[in-house]
Amino acid sequence: MSSFAEDLHAALAGPDHSISPKYFYDAQGSSLFERICELPEYYPTRTELALLDQHAPEFAARMGQSAQLIEYGAGALVKVRRLLAHAPQLHSFAPVDISGPHLLAACESLWREYPHLRITPVIADFTRAHRLPEAPEGGRRIGFFPGSSIGNFDPQEALTFLKLLRTELDGGALLIGVDLIKDPALLHAAYNDAQGVTARFNLNLLRHAQRELGLEYDAQGFDHYAFYEPRRQRIEMHLLPRGPQMLQLQGRRYPLVPGQSLHTESSYKYSVETFQQLAREAGFVPQTVWTDDAKWFSLHWLAA
Known part of the structure; x- marks a missing residue:
């Protein structure tokens, strides 16, 4: 089993549903990140x-x-x-x-x-x-x-x-x-750009898993969510389910319900x-x- 598969199983099964942001970076994710770097907010x-x-x-x-x-x-x-x-x-x-x-x-x-x-x-x-x-x-x-x-x-x-x-x-x-x-308003804008490129970058993690690992999920079932957590001095990025979701990976099924999320990135300041x-x-x-x-x-x- 690949490290991506192992880490995604652990994230979906674990209590905090958190996975490393390194899995953003397949070819599509890398291209999207280049676009993020050119955004006026970033x-x-x-x-x-x-x-x-x-x-x-x-x-x-x-x-x-x-x-x-x-x-x-x-x-x-x-x-x-x-x-x-x-x-x-x-x-x-x-x-x-x-x-x-x-x-x-x-x-x-x-x-x-x-x-x-x-x-x-x-x-x-x-x-x-x-x-x-x-x-x-x-x-x-x-x-x-x-x-x-x-x-x-x-x-x-x-x-x-x-x-x-x-x-x-x-x-x-x-x-x-x-x-x-710095001012949280600057941070919020940088991770919630008006063009939605960061949202597509975040959602691409699931698409990467679909392409590489055969993950089955509702492609319209998740929203990008990013905010500054001042007590930990970090931006958090999450994928929020729009309703009850069932993800299937290599024969295992993982439910996510509203109020839960897949935590995809932290960015400490x-x-x-x-x-x-x-x-x-x-x-x-x-x-x-x-x-x-x-x-x-x-x-x-x-x-x-």
């Missing part, structure tokens, strides 16, 4: 891109000579281009992503743009143990984890994941994007100080932090 992408554009030469200088750049959850390889354009001294680039077809399609254009750079895509769940290309002799590994994807982990999961990266990047560093605590403390607990040494003028988003350089 501030994280444009704010982070502006920071990358402004500080890319400094990031490239910090990498040093003959470094191996590793991007976790690489997706469409949009943001890393800001770094690559200023880092001709890189030894190699290893983008890691769970969606193989999407990653390989993105690498095709990157190979054409950087024909002299070693580009080795790694199709893997980067939250679990995975194999990377051999590190360069005399160089070091630099991790790149943009988009505030660290917010998709609960605090204990985030600590475990950062410890994994600390081991993998030993002797190097991590450049990571972290969304900051941090202060600079609380994130730095988390990084220290994982074994990193926080160094420079860059934020936009409104202090909506931050980029952290963490020494491993």
Whole structure:
């Protein structure tokens, strides 16, 4: 049984009906997320891109000579281009992503743009143990984890994941994007866009399960629901049943009734100080932090 099937069975059978957001990202989900990143309400992408554009030469200088750049959850390889354009001294680039077809399609254009750079895509769940290309002799590994994807982990999961990266990047560093605590109205708009793209992205998790696992369900039976939970300082995304629903997966039947939901994503927001403390607990040494003028988003350089 695939890990997706195992996790979906556990989510549908469990008391809180919660599943990892990594299962959003089949080819269709990855394409929808690219559209989300272009929406006027979705501030994280444009704010982070502006920071990358402004500080890319400094990031490239910090990498040093003959470094191996590793991007976790690489997706469409949009943001890393800001770094690559200023880092001709890189030894190699290893983008890691769970969606193989999407990653390989993105690498095709990157190979054409950087024909002299070693580009080795790694199709893997980067939250679990995975194999990377051999590190360069005399160089070091630099991790790149943009988009505030660290917010998709609960605090204990985030600590475990950062410890994994600390081991993998030993002797190097991590450049990571972290969304900051802000006005809940801005957060609500970002996750409930007027065009409904985020709703289609959320609902695609069930369609992904239908395509890949044969999930049987009423495609018109669920609504997208997202809200800010201030006590936990996180956005929550759910799929709410419109009425009593029966989902069937590999011969097992799972009822959902109004008042229940499938919890598909959490997106934690941090202060600079609380994130730095988390990084220290994982074994990193926080160094420079860059934020936009409104202090909506931050980029952290963490020494491993």
